[in-house]
Amino acid sequence: MKKEYILSIDQGTTSSRAVLFNHKGEIVETGQQEFQQFFPKPGWVEHDANEIWTSVLACIADVLRKSEITPDQIAGIGITNQRETAVVWDRNTGKPIYRAIVWQSRQTDGICKELKEQGHEELFRKKTGLLIDAYFSGTKVKWILDNVEGAREKADNGDLMFGTIDSWLVYKLSGGKKHVTDYSNASRTLMYNIYDLEWDDELLEILTVPKSMLPEVRQSSEVYAETIDYHFFGHNVPIAGMAGDQQAALFGQACFEKGMAKNTYGTGCFMLMNTGEQGVQSDHGLLTTLAWGVDGKVEYALEGSIFVAGSAIQWLRDGLELLERAPESEALAASVDSTDGVYMVPAFVGLGTPYWDTDARGAIFGLTRGTTKAHFVRATLESLAYQTKDVVDVMIEDAGIELKTLRVDGGAVGNDLLIQFQSDILNVPVERPVIQETTALGAAYLAGLAVGFWKDKEEIAKQWQVQKTFNRNMAEEECEILYTGWQNAVASTRTFKPVK
Numbered sequence: 001m002k003k004e005y006i007l008s009i010d011q012g013t014t015s016s017r018a019v020l021f022n023h024k025g026e027i028v029e030t031g032q033q034e035f036q037q038f039f040p041k042p043g044w045v046e047h048d049a050n051e052i053w054t055s056v057l058a059c060i061a062d063v064l065r066k067s068e069i070t071p072d073q074i075a076g077i078g079i080t081n082q083r084e085t086a087v088v089w090d091r092n093t094g095k096p097i098y099r100a101i102v103w104q105s106r107q108t109d110g111i112c113k114e115l116k117e118q119g120h121e122e123l124f125r126k127k128t129g130l131l132i133d134a135y136f137s138g139t140k141v142k143w144i145l146d147n148v149e150g151a152r153e154k155a156d157n158g159d160l161m162f163g164t165i166d167s168w169l170v171y172k173l174s175g176g177k178k179h180v181t182d183y184s185n186a187s188r189t190l191m192y193n194i195y196d197l198e199w200d201d202e203l204l205e206i207l208t209v210p211k212s213m214l215p216e217v218r219q220s221s222e223v224y225a226e227t228i229d230y231h232f233f234g235h236n237v238p239i240a241g242m243a244g245d246q247q248a249a250l251f252g253q254a255c256f257e258k259g260m261a262k263n264t265y266g267t268g269c270f271m272l273m274n275t276g277e278q279g280v281q282s283d284h285g286l287l288t289t290l291a292w293g294v295d296g297k298v299e300y301a302l303e304g305s306i307f308v309a310g311s312a313i314q315w316l317r318d319g320l321e322l323l324e325r326a327p328e329s330e331a332l333a334a335s336v337d338s339t340d341g342v343y344m345v346p347a348f349v350g351l352g353t354p355y356w357d358t359d360a361r362g363a364i365f366g367l368t369r370g371t372t373k374a375h376f377v378r379a380t381l382e383s384l385a386y387q388t389k390d391v392v393d394v395m396i397e398d399a400g401i402e403l404k405t406l407r408v409d410g411g412a413v414g415n416d417l418l419i420q421f422q423s424d425i426l427n428v429p430v431e432r433p434v435i436q437e438t439t440a441l442g443a444a445y446l447a448g449l450a451v452g453f454w455k456d457k458e459e460i461a462k463q464w465q466v467q468k469t470f471n472r473n474m475a476e477e478e479c480e481i482l483y484t485g486w487q488n489a490v491a492s493t494r495t496f497k498p499v500k
């Protein structure tokens with residue numbers, strides 16, 4: 001049977017997706033399934049790794065059924081995933097010993113404070129390009145080993161395995177045969193030296209994580225394993241691409257040149273700029289991260305991480321019940337000309353780049369008797385754009401590169417009001433591509449390159465097409481006034497200290 005398709009698995013924070021692409025990089029079919037979010041304590045976020053796995057299988061089955069293709073028409077599978085989320089499972093049974101601790105979860109704040117007090121911050125930064133923060137996997141693994149009964153002993157005996165979601169899925173898809181990850185995911189663990197390209201013994205010792213738990217680190221584009229046939233209706237399909245979702249989106253947006261950047265508006269917002277073969281160190285809380293390893297060469301990116309973006313809209317929907325569906329936010333926000341001075345700072349799990357303030361919590365400012373639901377919703381949408389401006393300003397300074405355009409993607413990017421406001425506030429043309437599933441597309445490209453489905457990056461770059469460009473449509477002075485208000489709101493948010 002002719003191998004006409006690449007299947008991409010995009011395992012996100014709120015849902016899993018499977019997306020089938022053809023040779024033109026067009027979407028042929030998609031399947032999607034949400035799964036349960038656990039919030040066991042304030043600030044904690046967990047997932048059931050088994051439910052993640054079954055949701056992925058359900059999405060694949062859905063895509064195969066709807067597209068009416070057979071698995072032997074799939075040339076390769078690419079996997080992309082919510083990053084940092086940590087799964088620890090038993091080597092003998094293959095079963096997780098605790099729920100997956102999600103990247104957003106703050107349950108290791110205490111461990112991070114201790115590590116900082118012990119003066120380790122600079123060491124971690126120099127070796128991993130990251131900060132000591134509960135966001136990254138390392139302290140999550142330590143927490144599981146310290147808090148799950150019997151875990152430490154099992155780990156010391158070599159009976160436990162750790163993986164980010166990519167590792168977990170390859171392990172499951174390969175029938176427990178492979179324990180691997182790629183450079184981009186390894187670079188988010190706080191345990192991987194991004195310059196020496198190896199797990200770092202010194203950091204592992206500080207985190208008390210045994211090396212035997214860790215996966216083998218491979219390139220982002222190569223054949224790692226084949227699926228076992230009973231998951232794929234009698235076929236073994238090569239798993240040939242793997243990258244963390246934000247790096248995959250950078251690849252899917254064809255940001256292959258130094259200085260090219262994308263911003264993804266999903267649960268959080270993640271802006272990445274390609275810095276080529278050099279890792280750029282930031283003075284303003286940007287992360288230095290591995291973009292990918294392809295053809296034996298690794299490339300780096302600078303990243304600004306915003307923890308709460310689309311999830312603030314979800315909160316309007318589920319927490320406050322102001323909306324029935326997230327896209328309704330656009331019409332509601334457009335029903336007023338402005339927020340009338342209302343600012344919403346969605347610091348629900350602290351603030352990421354550039355503040356890295358773990359204690360900050362969400363706040364709303366400027367309420368008057370005239371404030372309506374529409375102002376509230378608009379202020380929440382605008383907070384995504386303001387947070388992005390906070391990141392862009394420091395990125396331009398640290399990278400020393402002028403941002404010519406910003407390519408955007410992610411679930412919230414269909415919201416024209418948001419993207420127009422983004423361009424207004426940044427004064428940079430914002431480009432929305434035809435294929436907005438760039439995360440899935442990036443993983444498909446990585447897999448397709450490994451199996452010869454696509455020839456090279458040049459062929460891929462030619463497939464990228466803009467659907468709409470947004471240019472500034474607001475007076476400069478007004479933008480400055482609005483942004484100053486935002487900065488004041490963030491400063492006030494950070495001075496509020498709850499009684500513990």
Ligand SMILES: Nc1ncnc2c1ncn2[C@@H]1O[C@H](COP(=O)(O)OP(=O)(O)O)[C@@H](O)[C@H]1O
Pocket residue numbers: 012013014015265266267268309310311312313314326327328329330410411412413414415
């Ligand atoms: N039209 C919209 N306007 C604003 N936010 C939206 C819109 N559509 C979806 N969202 C938000 O986008 C997020 C989903 O994006 P997605 O990229 O699927 O997230 P993830 O990959 O993190 O699971 C949700 O948090 C949702 O609230």
Ligand SMILES: O=P(O)(O)OC[C@H](O)CO
Pocket residue numbers: 011012013014081082083084103244245246266267268270
């Ligand atoms: O699930 P997403 O798309 O919000 O991405 C989560 C990020 O990978 C966290 O670093």
